[in-house]
Amino acid sequence: SAGSLQELLHVDIKVLMAGSTLRKVKSRSWKKQRHFRLLEDGLTIWYKSRWAGKGHSTFSVTELEMVREGHQSEVLLSIAEEFPAALCFTLVFHGRQGNLDLVAESPEEAQAWIQGVRKLIHRAQTMDEKERLDQWVWDWFQKADKNKDGKMNFKEVRKLLKMMNIEMNEEHAFHLFTMADKSGTGSLEIEQFVHFYKILTQRDEVWKVFQDYSGDGEKLMLEELDNFLRIEQQTGERSAQHAQELIERYEPSETGAMTLDGFQMYLCSQDGSIFKPEHQGLYQDMSQPLSHYFISSSHNTYLLEDQLRGHSSLEAYIKALKRGCRCVEVDSWDGNDGEPVVYHGHTLTSKILFRDIMSTLKEYAFKASDFPVILSLENHCGVEQQTVMAQHLRQILGDTLLTTLVDGQVPLQLPSPQVKIYAVGTDSFSLLLVYIPTFILYLCACRLNAHLLIASGHLIPTNSSKEKEKCGAENCPMASFALFSPLLQKSKSKLSRELSDLVVYCKSVHFHGFEHSRLHAKCYEMSSFSESKAKKLAKESGRDFVQYNTRQLSRIYPSGFRTDSSNYNPQDMWSVGCQIVALNFQTAGLEMDLNDGLFRQNNCCGYVLKPEFMTDGNAQFSPEKPDERQGYRPLRLSIQVISGQQLPKVNQKEGSIVDPLVRVEIYGVPQDQAKDETSHINNNGFNPVWNETLNFVITTPELALVRFVVEDYDKASRNDFIGQFTLPFKCIQAGYRHIHLLSRDGTAIPPSSLFVNISISELS
Structure with a gap:
């Protein structure tokens, strides 16, 4: 780790290590000087007030x-006039952490x-598994070496074990320490500490799997690794070529075979992960109508916190779009x-300019994804400022806004996500196929007051014959838009024609029932449904709701009573085919884990x-009666939860060690909803071993999501969350796999993982 940092020691890094006094800015009035510097590990940035x-x-x-x-x-x-751009920069953190x-x-x-x-x-993002592990070990050495003398005595090692979330018999710990202390000085230098770490992290459960396939117990020859991949990992015909690639990628020795070190490194890598690599890229057919897709969708996108006093921010749009969100509000x-x-509206949330949001969309909409963004516009403005909105939409978004x-x-x-626009090339006069990432404007019904939401068609205030003549086509959708609803007419609300004209494919209409929709x-x-209305329809008329959603888009939004910006379970809506299931992206928890899990596939x-x-x-298809569909084929999912690795501490108190348990939760059609958990392991978050098997039957694998949760058991109160990982059932790889855990915020917490053995089979 230190050596690789030396390669980076060019002038910029030297400035960082020497340190600088920078102004930390929180607002126009809060600007304070702090001393920042990069620590010797090349990974930690330290800062403090000069007076603190x-x-x-x-x-x-x-x-x-x-x-x-x-x-x-x-x-x-906000401070641009005071400090020129050349002096300013922003460090952007993963997840929901503020910049x-x-x-x-x-x-x-x-x-x-x-x-x-x-x-x-860039260096942190491109490190391979060995470099990441080396860096992690180096970090622990730095933390444990309290007096910074480059050595660690046994007292420091004992504290380190507590920090690493492991309770160990003192006699056994001292035995390992003396084994690593080759020089007999009573202290460990970094190389000896690495040896100590390797003894500490010897994984019997991996060694046993290795022994099952190794002829001499020392290495896996190409054929032996091939056998392991075919039998255990179910890699099929390409296993021989795959085995050779894995040896070249992960084996540190030059023997042409795989040692235990290389084998463990492979199992801990992305190649050994639970997520099918072929589902990580863009693997689905993107040429079908928009109604055939689930679309990652955000509610109250402008908020960073709750919807009573929370902060409205452009940053909220940036974060949602970078997570792959394709419908913003x-x-x-x-x-x-x-x-x-x-x-x-009518709350204490802060305000941001509409035009600034359009500028943010222009810059960030297509950085994470090339596919269309739907702009769900809840309009409360008078006609004059609606016209201003229309001008901003056209002028700022320009050619990226779909207006015809x-x-x-x-x-x-409906068009497909691969919205295509044809143009004639001026040089060759040949027909060119040009793909332009496109916004689709969805204009939501306006609110008459703080309590009444009108969800009715109101986009063109007339459908008179004169309007049809202007439009130029008797059956053009722009000429057949609904009249205002009676309630809206009563309010004498008016819509700006300039704004209404921007709506092309997502015309807001009141939902009159499935039969009416089928006929007319x-x-x-497109209709919007509250979570309670959608849930009621799903339970009472699931089959009809699925049919409705094959043809049209439906948008689901959280209850107005969720003032804390909490979320409903999106799976209930996906199970009837609802496409735009809008969630509060700013609120971490199970519901956003499911959303992230579903959209983790297909290149996010x-x-x-x-x-x-x-x-x-x-x-x-009815989610209430999955066995009635053609091609019904339930599957058995068997998960042997073997062990955990380097789980993070929940309570940072020095003597606190977690008592971890693993729960597996299935989300899908009602019949598939299930959960089961292991027992808890006392005082070991470092390398707990369960070896317990959890079994599930999945009736509708195509809709199921599997969530792995690790918690700190507490018999007196609610368990504390440690980490989780959620993925679609169809993306799971069978065999011995590692599950790389995520924080509550959805960000990686390496090297924390679970080691499992997964079997998927048909019900006999």
């Missing part, structure tokens, strides 16, 4: 996602930090100076193709 005595803070480069240069945050924009806005004393110092931190982030209200503002039908024809079905609805008509593009029985208009 011994108090200091640290964070790891691994927590950082990127560095933004200049005034690229709301806070830095760090900084101002340097000179442009040269700012550039040194910008370029230096970018190099460190904008609640617009009249602003004081003629500029529409966005916030949660894709092929000029009245659609019989158009594919471009925000679109997941529904199973065929939910897209075929003739299929008769």
Whole structure:
């Protein structure tokens, strides 16, 4: 680790290690000087106030996602007149953690930090498994070496074991210590500490699997590794070639075979992960109508916190879009100076400008995914500021905003996520196929007051013959939009024609029932349902709801009573084929774990193709009666939970050690909802071993999600969350696999993992 850092020691890194005084900025009025420097491990950034005595803070480069240069945050924009862009930069953290806005004393110092931190982030992101492990061991050595003499005595080692979440018999610990202390000095230097760590982390459960396939107990020859991959990992015909690739990738020795070290490294790598590698990239057919996809969707996207007093922020849109969100919500209200503002109306949430959100969308909408973004616009503005909104939409989004039908024809079905626009090349006059990532504007019904939501068609205030003449086609969808509802007419609300004209494929209509929709609805008509209404329809008319969603888009939103921005279970809505299941992305927990889990596949593009029985208009699938569908084939899922590795501490008190248990939860159609858990292991978060098997029957594998949760058992109160990982059942790889755990926030917590053996079979 130290050696690889030496390679990086170029001028920028040297500036970081020497340290700089930077202004930490939280608001226009809060700008305070802090001394920042990179510690010797090359991974930890330390900072403190020059006047704060011994108090200091640290964070790891691994927590950082990127560095933004200049005034690229709301806070830095607010002080742009005071500090030029050349002095400013923003450190962006993974997950929901707030950004760090900084101002340097000179442009040269700012550039040194910008370029230096970018190099460190790149290094952290491109480390292989061995480098990550070396770095992790180095970090522990640094933490344990309290007096910074480059050595560690037994007293420091005992403290280290507590820090590493392991309770160990003192006599046994001292025995391991003396085995590692080759020089007999009563202390360990870094190389000896690495040896101590290897003794400490010897994994009998991996050694036993290795022994089952190794002829001499020392190594796996190519044929032996091939046998393991075919029999245990079920890799099929390509196992021989795959075995050779794995030896080349993970085996540290040059023997042409795989030793125990290489075998363990393979099992802990992405190749040994539970997630099928072929499902990580873009593997689904993206040419079907939009109604055939689940679409990652956000509710109240502008909020970072709760919807009563929370902070509205452009950062919330950036974070949602970077997570692959493809439907964002904008609640617009009249602003004081003629500029529409966005916030949660009639509450104490802060306000942001509508135009700034459009600029943010223009910049970030297509960085994580090339596929369409649906803008769900909840309009509370008067006609004048609606026109301003329309101008911003057109001027800021420009060509990326879809304002006409894709092929000029009245659609019989919705366009696909691969929205195509044809153009004639001016040089060759040949027909060119040009793909332009496109926004689709969905205009939601307006709110008459704080309590009454009208969900009715109101996009064109007339469908008179004159309007049809203007439109130029008797059956054009733009000429057949519904009149205002009676309630809306009573309120004498008016819609700006400029804004209404931007709605092309997602016309908001009131839901009159499944039979009415079957007979009269158009594919471009879309209804919004509250979570309670959708849940009721799913329970009472699941088959009809599935059919409805083969043709049209439906959007589900959380109850207005969720003032804390909590979420409902999205699986209930996905099980009837609802596409736009909107969640509060700012709120961590089970519901967002499920959303992240479903959309983790297909290159995290925000679109997941529904199973065929939910897209075929003739299929008769009911989530309440899964056994009645054609092709019904339930599967048995057997999970042997073998062990855990380096689980994070929940309670940071020095003597606190976790008592971990593993729970597996299945989410899918009602019949598949299930959970089971292991017993808990006392005082061992470092290398707990369970060797317990949990069994499940999955009736509808295509819709099932599997969530692995690790908790700290507490007999007196509720268990504490340690980590989780959620993925679609169809993305699970059988065999001996590691599950790399995520924090409550959905970010990685390496090297924390579970080691499992998974078997999937048909019910006999």
